[in-house]
Amino acid sequence: MRGNVFKWNVMLMDLATLILGFILCYELFNLNGILAQRMNTEILLLILAVTVLFVFSLFDLYTDWRRKDIQNSVYSIVLSMLVVYIGFTLFTFLSTDSYINDISIAFLFTIETVFIVLLRLCVWFIDKKMFGKRKVAIIGDHEQSIAVLVEKFQNHNQGWFDIEGFLTAENLKEIELSIHQYDIFVLSSEIHKDQKAQIISYCLRQEKEVMVVPEVIDLTVHGAITQQIDDMPVISLSPPSLSxxxxxxxxxxxxxxxxxxxxxxxxxxxxxxxxxxxxxxxxxxxxxxxxxxxxxxxxxxxxxxxxxxxxxxxxxxxxxxxxxxxxxxxxxxxxxxxxxxxxxxxxxxxxxxxxxxxxxxxxxxxxxxxxxxxxxxxxxxxxxxxxxxxxxxxxxxxxxxxxxxxxxxxxxxxxxxxxxxxxxxxxxxxxxxxxRGITEPNRDLKLVKLEKKGSAISR
Incomplete structure (x- = not known):
């Protein structure tokens, strides 16, 4: 439900922006400047809105993009609008009942694109201000696995996460003592499944967000179907392949x-x-x-x-x-x-x-x-x-x-x-x-021992 509500809210936001941009262009260029009398304005707006929302979904612009690189989102929006613009131009060119002025429609799509990008940027930065700077603790079973995750978070978009420390999976007591110092706990894929289950269960009971790097076996289970043998439930796994x-x-x-x-x-x-x-x-x-x-x-x-x-x-x-x-x-x-x-x-x-x-x-x-x-x-x-x-x-x-x-x-x-x-x-x-090709891993990354009042990670 939470993901669907976010998706529908963003779609409604985009729809409102499209309507606003269309009305602005309508007033600036007048009806005859945008389309001929034979083309109904409401129909044109409906086609535009449905097409944009569909193409946006193809570019994954309705998945949770709040922690993603905003540059990728801007690229995707511009490319989506370019795809719609090309398709829209071909549609009006092939249609015998409509005609759209090339300059006017170019202005229309330019304004629509600018409006949507600016609105998405505003929402992204507001969300980052309100929900960014989450204090993160990396949990692993050895120093190298922790170092890899630390580097991933440091390379990620700046401002969403602050890496405050690291913990070892084998010391559950240490995790319990420091649970309230952090907002997010990140679990390495190398952690033993029993330890992983204990840590996840405890963090969720304490209402803390948990990020888990999946093992390959976890992804093979994805898409499994449940069956029943007598009165025993089983999970049926098929080899990963296409039908x-x-x-x-x-x-x-x-x-x-x-x-x-x-x-x-x-x-x-x-x-x-x-x-x-x-x-x-x-x-x-x-x-x-x-x-x-x-x-x-x-x-x-x-x-x-x-x-x-x-x-x-x-x-x-x-x-x-x-x-x-x-x-x-x-x-x-x-x-x-x-x-x-x-x-x-x-x-x-x-x-x-x-x-x-x-x-x-x-x-x-x-x-x-x-x-x-x-x-x-x-x-x-x-x-x-x-x-x-x-x-x-x-x-x-x-x-x-x-x-x-x-x-x-x-x-x-x-x-x-x-x-x-x-x-x-x-x-x-x-x-x-x-x-870009393969680069040498950062071997200068140093992990400082977690202390009772917190921890530090430095290079």
Whole structure:
């Protein structure tokens, strides 16, 4: 109920803003300046409102965005309004019963976008002022796991959380003594399940918020169904995979969208095919063996963004943030994701999907499986050009966190989810920081022992 109330309140707020912006434009440009007499004003406003609310939902603008990066929200709002503007212009162009002045409608969408962004910013900052600065205690079972979580919170949007201290999971008495010093308790995924259950139960009884980093097994349980054997309730778990109907729908969607994208991107493909060999030695197309669904190998196609034979001396190595092997043009290709365009051919061949876990090489898969035995669960579906992990995380996001996102995608698959991820990929493309390579972990992070009256964390 709490989440639904927030969602409906924000939707009503957006709807009121749309109406206000429409009325303002109506008065500024007059009826004849915006639409012809044959187009009913109320119908136009209704179409606009329904379309905007629908597209906003595709960009996840009605999920709880209060603790998220406000920059991402602004990007999503602007892109959503741009999508609606393009669709609205095509609708009026194809309709024989309406005509909209191009300049007037551009002003309309500009004003609507500015109004919604300003209102969202106001609500976000007010909410941050009222409910930010939550005192956080990190609970883990060893110093390294705590250090990782501390760094995550320090890198998060400033102003929402103040990390006041850390505690060890094995010392429940220490947690009980300091419970009233903190607002939020964050639990590492490595904590033993019995200790985790005790801590969660105690914190909730004390009316404290608890954040739990899920284990991979927790995500495999998500979506389980309850059954009854005699008079005993059981939870039935199925391997994470798509249904037959889901696979058919996904394949039809992949082929249709890939053909459209290939047609519209063909000028860029031809241009890059010519420019890449001119700017660096080697062919334009780079192919590499990757592992697909059910462990089946296939050749993936990309525009070459590194020097020729980049791994001849080093062997398989993940790209770093300032990797010297990346060419000047390659940096642009990686930042804009244009190097992935040839993978549309992989989609048409059936080796890949538009949306799914990113394909990896066998060398890295075997290495990751030693660390994460459940890593192979992501191979139950076709790999994708983009995925849930790519729109929610960064290139440098840890393998374990990417696996969590991949399993969340597989368990919650729907055609609408694929559309949402594809649209949100546009936001990722225009944010170059999302494509930054792997960086060395912060090894200078020092954790100071928690004292009775509080604790400190310093670098």
């Amino acid at each position: 037959l109907g889901g696979k058919v729908i996904k394949r039809i969607f992949d082929i249709a969208i890939s053909v459209i994208l290939l047609i519209f991107s063909s000028p860029f493909i031809i241009l890059l095919y010519i420019c890449i060999p001119l700017t660096s030695k080697g062919s334009a197309i780079f192919k590499q063996e990757r592992i697909g669904r059910n462990g089946k190998p296939f050749w993936i196609y990309k525009f070459r963004s590194m020097i020729q034979d980049a791994e001849m001396k080093t062997g398989p190595v993940l790209a770093s943030e300032k990797d010297p092997r990346v060419t000047i043009l390659g940096r642009v290709l990686r930042a804009t994701r244009l190097d992935e365009l040839p993978q549309l051919l992989n989609v048409l061949k059936g080796d890949m999907s538009l949306v799914g876990p990113r394909p990896e090489r066998e060398f890295f898969i075997e290495m990751f499986k030693q660390q994460l035995p459940d890593y192979s669960l992501r191979l139950t579906v076709k790999p994708g050009i983009t995925g849930f992990a790519q729109v929610q995380g960064n290139y440098s996001t840890s393998v374990e966190d990417k696996l969590r996102y991949d399993l969340m995608y597989i368990r919650n698959y729907s055609l609408i989810l694929d559309v949402k991820i594809l649209l949100q990929t546009i936001r990722v493309v225009i944010q170059p920081k999302k494509a």
